[in-house]
Amino acid sequence: MSDVILTLDSISKSFDGEMVIDNLNLEIERNEFITLLGPSGCGKSTTLRIIGGFVKPDEGRVLFEGKDITDLPPDKRNVNTVFQKYSLFPHMTVEENIAFGLKLKKKSKQYIKDKIAYALKLVNMEGYGKQAPTVLSGGQQQRVAIARAIVNEPKILLLDEPLGALDLKLRHGMQRELIKIKQEVGITFIYVTHDQEEALTMSDRIIVMNQGIIQQMGTSKSIYDEPQNAFVADFIGDSNIIDGIMRKDKLVEIQNVAIPCVDxxxxxxxxxxxxxxxEDLVIVEESAGFLKGMVVSIIFKGAYYEIKVRVHDYEWIVQSVNPAQIGSRVGLTILPDNIQIMHKPHSKDEEVVKEDE
Known part of the structure; x- marks a missing residue:
């Protein structure tokens, strides 16, 4: 049975006459890790701020556990937000930062002490309570910001690109920490990012947005394996996207070559x-390929080689564990199951919505 904690009902929002969110409808279940993913300006951060109460929608309602909270201020919602800029108080210690919200709620000293100890342990910051935030690393400051939010026991934690200021190694470490924290505290996470790897790594469900419209909803695997339009395919990971002609069921023509597919x-x-x-393209002898072309570049990426093969006027990207010789003639093959066929959109921002069952 569905256990919906948050509903966005027909939400629209514009700034200076420009539509930022266009009739957005979304249901989020209790204890989900939801990621709003999309390029800059797609409306994901505005959506998060509407949930948090920092921005009021022009139209639509925000429902929390079935109750309309659209007009409630942020401090009256059972929601906490962690921003990319951690906003820690520099004149306070780590403990004092974590305790700030609890003191406003007039909690007892023992309650606050216990909560601080619990939060520091949860974010692996035991022993740092007396430190000033200014002497901490970026990753440590982020953990303190998360601890400060969690001690208030929100039912929903909003995270607005919280790892964007960290270097790659720290980001990966914090991704693992966030997954662990979410599992341990059992609250709903709504996470905003433009980083596809972050979204694929952490999310129970991803909401891909563009121009204020949901393009696709689903699990990491479903969105990667079965993108619903060219925008999603291009935004989530690397893709070769090329014009084709569907000659008949299970036969598509690409670059004047008819290739079997399953669509x-x-x-x-x-x-x-x-x-x-x-990763689904395979380089073979030229005579054995559906498509025939020339290797024009090769880059070693560590786990694989990224190879570009020019066929007529299009350069195919191939990921292979085997290198190829620049200038050599090769063939390309592909299994029918690995070809995705999509209708051409009727407009640039055509809405495509598909939610996993």
């Missing part, structure tokens, strides 16, 4: 977008 339900000779992930 059906398209009109005969319909113009389509064809999406093929680089």
């Amino acid at each position: 059906t339900g398209f009109a005969k000779d319909e113009l389509v977008d064809v999406v093929i992930r680089p």
Whole structure:
């Protein structure tokens, strides 16, 4: 049975006449780790601020456990927010920062002491309570900001690009910490990022947004394996996206070559977008390939080589554990199951919504 904790009902918001969120509808279940993912300006941070009460929608309602909280101020919502800029008080110790919200609620000294100890242990910051935030690293400051939010026992924790200021190694470490914290405290996380790897790594469900519209909703695997339009395919990981013609069911023409696929339900000779992930292409002898071209570049990426193969006027990206010789002629093959066929959008911001069952 569904256990919805938060509902965004027909939310719209514009700034200076420009639509930022356009009739957004979303249900979030208790204890989910939801990520709002999209490029800058897509409306994800505005959506988060509407949930937190910092921005009021022009239209629509925010429902928390079935109750309308659209007009409630932030301090009256059972929601806490962690921003990219941690906003720690520099004149306070770590303990004092964590205790700030609890003191405002007039909690007892023993209660506050116990909560501080619990929070510091949860974020692996035991022994740092007397330190000033200014002497901490970026990753440590972020942990303190999370601890300060969690001690208030919110039912929803909002995180607005909280790892954006950290270097790659620290980001990866904090991703693991956030997953652990979410599992231990059992609250709903709503996370905003433009980093696809972060979203794929941490989320129970990803909401891909563009131009204020939800493009796709689903698990990390479903969105990566089955993108619903070219925008999602291009934004989530690397993709080869090329024009094609659906000659008939299970047969698509790419670069004047008919290639078997598994898709059906398209009109005969319909113009389509064809999406093929680089890891699904295989380099073979030229005579054995569906497509035939020349290797124009190769880059070693550590776990694989990124190889570009020019076929006519298009450069295919291939990820392979085996290198290739620049200038050599090769063939490309692909399994039918790994070809994604998509309808051409009717407009640039065409809405496509598909939620995992």
